[in-house]
Amino acid sequence: MNSPRYVFMKLLPKNLESRLFGNLVNLKVPFLSKLARNLFAKAYSLNMEEASAPLSSYANIGELFIRTLKDGARPIADAEVVSPVDGRESQTGILEGKNAEMIQAKGKQYSLAELLRDPELAERFDGGRFATIYLAPFNYHRIHSPVAGKLVSASYCPGTLWPVNPWSAERVEGLFCINERITTRIAVDGGGELLLVKVGATNVGRIVVNYAPNWITNVGKLPRKAPRVDYVPESEYRFERGSELGRFEMGSTVILVADKILAERQPNLFKSTLGQAVKMGQSLI
Template sequence: MNDQTFMKLMRLLPKSALSTVVGMATRAPLPAPVHQAAMRAFARSYNVDMAEAEHPIEHYPTFAQFFTRGLKTGLRPIDADAKSVVSPVDGRVSQVGYSDLGRCLQAKGIEYTVDELLGDAEAAKPFHGGAWTTIYLSPRDYHRIHSPLAGTITGYAYIPGEFWPVNPASVLNKQSLFCVNERLVTYLETVAGKCAVVKVGATCVSRIKAAYDDVTTHTGQPGKVHRYQEGYKVEKGGELGRFEMGSTVILLFEPGRVKWDPVLQEDAVLRLGQRIGVVP
């Protein structure tokens, strides 16, 4: 199937309803032999490294718990340098750069604005001209999202939206893909100033959960922006949330506050906790 045929099918597909149904199915308790066989088949199909999982596959009573599994303690050491920016996830770099006049690159020939991404021009203003990167999480990856720097969680924004796939065909063809899909944005104050960690939903990524508050997306609730009076302290590598299945994370920083490491190249494979940048 070529990209254009795929995109035509995606336009016709009821993506939100499908994501809801898939999400409900992943959370449904099934007889142990059934769901364990299905999880093993999934792990084989996507080459999931279960040796890294916190528990053996038999431990997880639902697909959702399997998808959001933790890792064995100490498996992803967090770079200890206070000024190093670390990868918030296991994933692959889609794009990386510095936002020229608040614009970011989605793919060759396709740009979007930070204002569109955050859904709030005022909140986006501090990030114009700053470092940004897009990291894709595949179905085989660890699906929890962590803080790239130590700091304070100052608020969040839940932005309801669509559920387009975030695979290469969509990234190359769907204008402002990350700005039309559902998003949960976590705002932090760090040694590098303001930081936004944008978690982007996708087809069959039925929900995104925050780790620091009772926030779960795609549950029928309206969009919401919340600012904390005092905020929540978070250490570098501290958990911010999790995807039910894989998707995309976009990091945003203020201009001049973060310099990307040479390792951060398009298609580079990242692991949680590895250094990807530095605070000058």
């Protein structure tokens, strides 16, 4: 039997609620916005020592949430693959077969083809490896490139905005396949490819990517009727390890998918960090 919390979240118009919440946390109301900002920072014990500006400089929660960091706050490891975000690596595994399944939580799985809404692309990653990193509200929420390489393409999949916390991962079937998401496909300099899937979540729900400035989710700028919208760069677009790629405007999840070439070249990929908190720039090898 579903819990009252599950039923409430299922009935809630999550995209609309998230859009309204986003407008609320970005208001600049004298005293109230700053009070809310201070309460948010205290409630989540934000480490403002590493932020590039003091707490008082942020006009509201929205600005605070997408804060940048001081130079050197996140050293980039000398490894081929580094963490693109601050968070906790909750799952990892091998992709086996045409309909490779990925672990969402204990007893719940989903397929890469469903996640990408692109079975042909999913087949290219047979024999590869994946990792899921969950970002909590207190984490730094800018997204950086995990590898050095070139942008091949990107895709936007419209969807709903369930929370992506452990509670939802354990209860919502195909959570990452029904939530709104943007996938970035990167050709790695040393050979092989890597996918960086950014999954939206309840409250604000916005995902921003630097390589396509008009791609901002949950603000009405992207078509929602097509199952998938593709993006191919008109000219070469490069990423360096640790270069900023985009951001979440409120907490969410990233899923990294390495193809067989990259996974075989780095046999320890994603293994040593499973279950651990990771920092952006930390080695995932």
